[in-house]
Amino acid sequence: MFTDAVHGRIKPGRATVRHGEPAFEDPILLKQDGLPTYHLANVVDDHLMNITHVIRGAEWLPSTPKHVFMYQAFGWEPPVFCHVGLLMDMEGHKLSKRTGDVHISEYRDKGYLSEALLNFVALLGWNNRLKSDVLPLEALVENFSIKDLTKGNTKVNFGKLDYLQKAFIAAYSVPEDGDTNKSSSFTASIVEAVQNAVAVRFPQVPEELRHPEYIAAILESDMKNYITPVKFVESHDYFFLPNPDWDSIEANVYREKMTGEDVIKGKDALATIVNTMKKRPSDMLEWNDDYITRILGDNWQDEDSKKMVQRNLRYALAGGKGGPGIHKIMMILGEEEVIRRLENVRWYGKRGQLDEKGRVIMTWKETREKMDEEDEEEINDLLKKSSQI
Template identity: 35%
Template sequence: MITIRTRFAPSPTGNLHIGGARSALFAYLWAKKNHGQFILRVEDTDRAREKVGALENQMEGLKWLGINWDEGPKKGGEYGPYVQSERFDIYQKYAAQLLAEDKVYRCFCTPERLAQMRQKQQENKQAPRYDRVCRHLSDDEIEKKIQTNTPYVLRLKVPEQGTVEVYDAIRGAITFNCQDIDDQVLVKSDGFPTYHLANVVDDHLMKITHVIRGEEWLPSTPKHVLLYQALGFSAPQFVHLSIFLAKAGGKMSKRHGETSLLAFRDKGYLSEAIVNFIALLGWNPKTEQEYFTKEELIEQFEISKLNTANPVFETEKLDWMNQHYLKKLSSGEMFTKMKEMISLNSDVALYKLFAEWFSGLSVKHQESIWHNLKERSKTLEEVAVNTMNYVNKEIVYQPQELIWKKSDQKTTIKILENLIEKIKEFAKEDFLVANLEPQILAWIKTTEWGNGDVLWPMRFALSGEKKSPSPFELAEILGPAETINRLTKAKESLNA
């Protein structure tokens, strides 16, 4: 029985994109469903575009999502090394084999000549591809250039006639005309392999059975099929995933908002929500179920249930799903997540402020505040914002804004004076919404005033806003001392 082996093979040229995370997740789910192995491989052949810290970002992102590799960097494995720059000798061996078997040829064209060629093709509205000038050099011409140390690359000899068929597990058979396929560079002039050679050699030697990647790689796949054939290898099963579309239209990119996986983490999204959300972008479980644990995803995932239609990445739906997972957390679990954010996030000022404030509350107050807060917070960032914005707010009162529409200045001053005295009756440990709301509403009924006469100036005094959480929630967040302080300042502004 064949062991299913999948891989995720990022290039360290940038941070892990949310779409790349989805590719890694699907590869991981398929391997785990079939009791196989998921491999992480670093494709660092593009040295010029490599960015410091990119690999660490990618690995951190996978770990955060719980996508743990069975073989790869810092873990090792039977088929290592798992970093392409450490496999240089392996690629040279296969490049030499291809050259000896006349499956590739040396191309001596300078960058200047190639640029001129592309310019002419563009002017003539032709598809950009190499014109195969060096493919037809004589042995003598080749030898002369080698003797004069003329730099060259190795290009794949794509058949000049015929077709190449690619079978994709979700798209079926796709036929490509050889005349439309470029003679791909396999080895650069510095001796480094390109992605195409290293990718094919590594997938074969690492016994990868399924290549699960984005559909942007589909045009390169006929080149890979031809290369598998040239090397005498059996090709793996190809699965090309749909791409994320922006709600505004077009492929999702940074102009539509943040796309880096860890940026979502730093904004306070939970890993469980991200995994659940991206799993449903391109995969249809054929059930009414919307929420999946990782274990349920492994159990139900099938390549046959992947869609070719490009899904729209809707942040609003992600927010809704994230809030679902937030609501399931106890106050203690939420606080643990918040402290994890502080340890992981480079921009931690807001989260630190929240942690310092929240840790100073009694467990009873933490639970009560969280009970109300999770109903109006979609992310951990919003949890912090929805509290710290009020706790640290400096309010400058405009007297007229404190007065309810059916009231007046003199009455509002009297209301605030009486409200302050009522607030003073509450012990600190009882300063909870569950106590404040019924007791203050009951007290209002004993007065000559209506709810609006009292609750409007109370809300505005505590928040400085016409629209805010209920005055009871605000009072609970601020505590008795600060609640009395703000009510007193509001009253004084009316007396001024």
């Protein structure tokens, strides 16, 4: 019998009694080639290295009584044994190299902060009694205890790692101690990492779209959604592509949520925005957030109309993807690029087809501005039919 730091008192499960003492089937300690098996090697090695605590997976719990008896046979003091649950994927399978990234270094190479990784690993199988899961090293040292480790296996949810990464990114971006030098240095390292990710993902991208100031502006506009350089570039690819990917899954999902009426009104709205921008005297009105607010606010007053315009703009400029607000997207892209995208936005699908909810699937290969009156009359007729379904 021995005491495990997690499971408590453990009785040998398969021991028999000989001469009043527990005994096991004879385990193989030395192989024919003279090399020791794990049972012997781990006991001798841990003793010679002055190991005080053995923390290992629960699959070794049944073998531990053998190891304890071997320590006693050698006349050595056994270490403290601590058997923890296994790490499983979300489907209940044991984590392994065949089921995905399992080595910490792989996540570090992807751009995860060491603080986030340490916090994430510490929470695996640990019954954290604190209100927050975001714990810097000092808090982990102060509050972590082996006694709070859980006995069962642990499902590894990598979404928690992303959550912790965002929390530490936010803390470093705006440090509590107000150290602007530390914040600037951290931001510069993120900018460089994103630059490298852009170069790998889009090797043909123009130099100005990899410029540090351009990257910094994108990061500043949506730092709350930064996780890793590669993920950020993928989710904000519309800043680096000649046009948004209007064929992407995100674009299709976004488009399906828009009604035919949204698109009809949106066509006129985007045309109005383009015409207003083209008439702007560049020497009188500066392209800034105030001007963009004025463009969008002067023409649409009620909330429903404003939301309709926002939906159409996000589809046209970003392919329906998330990210910063429309004002910031327009500011970063610049007036010339905004006009170009609004004039070339494409909508795909079968013209005039009704979906299962009676909505018109509004998808054209022509730009909205080039829709002729015949198309619009046809669409309006279908809208009337859909309202009767």
